[in-house]
Amino acid sequence: MPVEEPHRVVCRLDEVLAARGLTLTAVAEQVGVSLVNLSVLKNQRAKAIRFSTLTALCDVLGCQPGDLFAVETAGSDAGDAA
Secondary structure, X not given: OOOOOOOOEEEXXXXXXXXXXXXXXXXXXXXXXXXXXXXXXXXXXXXXXXXXXXXXXXXXXXXXXXXXXXXXXXXXXXXXXX
16 A cells, blocks of 8 residues: 655644734634644644635635645655644
8 A cells, every 4th residue: 555645735824823913712713613623733733624714714814825825845844843
């Protein structure tokens, strides 16, 4: 069985929160998701995100999905910190 490569999508939620002076707790409450689930996303441990959650995050943060996520180039270890 082939070994599955780790994904290279990284979440930049920390950067967006810092730029807006918001806390993870405040955003979790406004979005309507648990702090634990938002923390999983922020710390690069999420394997998926619902479009409804992504839309709510973008609405609360006043951003686009591309502001929250980036695809690292192959060979980069930025997403391996988990």
